Amino acid sequence: MIRTLLSRALSLILSLVVASVVIFVMLQAVPGDPAAFMLGLNAQPDTVAALRAELGLEGSLPARYLDWVSGMVVGDFGTSYTYRVPVSGLVADRIGVSGPLAAYALLLTVVLAIPAGLIAASMRGRAADWGVMGATQLGIAIPNFWFAMLLVFVFAITLKWVSAGGFPGWSDPVAAIKALTLPAVALALPQASILARVLRGALIDTLDQDYIRTARAKGLSRRAVTVRHALRNAAIPVLTILGLQFSFLLAGAIIIENVFFLPGLGRLIFQGITQRDLIVVQSVTMLLVFAVIAVTFLVELAYTLADPRLRRR
Template identity: 50%
Template sequence: MIALLLRRFLGLLFTLLIVSLLIFAVMDLLPGDPASIMLGTSTSSETLSALRHELGLDQPLILRYGRWLAGVMSGNLGQSYTYGVPVAGLIAERLSVTLPLALMAIMLSVAIALPLGVLAASRRGSIFAVIATLFSQISIALPAFWVALLLIILFSTMLGLMPAGGFPGWNEGFLPALQALVMPAVALAMPQAGVLTRVARSAVLETMHEDFARTAMAKGLSSSAVLWRHIVPNALIPILTMIGLQFTFLVAGAVLVENVFNLPGLGRLALQALSQRDIIVMQDVVLFFAALVIVMNFIVDLSYLAIDPRMRKAV
């Protein structure tokens, strides 16, 4: 077991190293010069060369990559060209919005999809199956940003119950900040809940035909006991896999919803850095997104060992 975990962890580190190299190389190929953007097109060549030297942009690619990687490993993510502040502080500030938003959205998605998918699988042909099918089809078909606009029209413009956008900050109080994230979380959760409902239904249906499920029924256990004590726990692996993928998508892909609600999240930071050619911010944010995906996959792999004794015996 320990040897397996060590191999997985070393593989995680190696993957992160390769991904960081690819990110740095791709960012270096993007057109435009950060120094020119910072100083403007009318600046003299001497001033431009001096700034490029100060930023280290005149050094060879491998040296710049090594310096950047050393800074990332030590926690020093560099200085933003546009904002003139440490990138680590920018990411932490924006993550304080994006991370709670993603957590709220994934919890809402699971709370809707898991019961609906399980009931649809265990009661085929019932009203639960019809509701699950309709909900899944409709929620997947509706883009998250369109759901966000509908929520603003209904709950902000017409009813005046929720703020239409903006984020007051956690220092203004927990409830006002939480209230500002409710509608964005709902908008993000609806399409994910539709996908997760289908995955949960398919996983439970497949597990219901396993030998251990029929054996449990033959022993005289009630249908409810067999479902929740035997079938659902054994159907969790594909469900957990999908939840892990959805969480990383919600953190990295919430930029459209963040723009609709004017939230200062991590996705908006990446978009702004791209438009302003702030390479160091772009590199660090993209590396954070990639690391999040890799680490989340590692955590999901570990969860397999926790919920499935057969996998623990296999290793």
């Protein structure tokens, strides 16, 4: 087990190194000069050169890459070109919105998907199964940003139950959770649809196994067999999808955060791209890549908890 963990950790480190090189090279290849963009079209060449030197853009690419990576290792992500403050401070402020939003959306995904998948699998071929599959197909087909705008129109503009956007901060937890509810629902709908379909397929495959028929022959009810035996053995694909979904919810909420004017990481990246603040874009992107790889690593460890055969192997 220790050898397996060490090999997985080494794979994680190598993946981070490759990702950092790709991110750095791609952003350096983007046309346009951040210093010239900040100073405007009428800036003098010597002024642009002085600002480039101040921003650390004059060194060679390998030296700048090593300086960026070595800083990230100790928690120094650099200084924002636009805001002139440490990027780590911007990330700390924004992760307080994106992190809870992703966790909230994932919780709603699980709450919606597991009962739907259980109902569809246990009622295979019946009206309930067809209803759940139709609803999940609709949930996958509807873009989450369109659903977000529909939620705003219904619950914020028409019913006036919640605000249309913005985030009041965590000084008032009730107001903060209320502000994150509509974005979390908009993010959770397509993810819950995907997870419910995956769970249904995994449960159907599991319910056809011999040990399930043996459990039924011993007198266990269909519900007990499905929940106590089949659900745990169908957990491997579900854990895989959950890990991918959390990564997507954390890193892929750019559109939703802009629809609801949430000051999260997605909106920070969007602002960094429009303002040519490359150090913010590459540092936040690298942080999100680390989160994706770390979640994948934790999901692989969760496999061994869900399936004892993997521990023995």
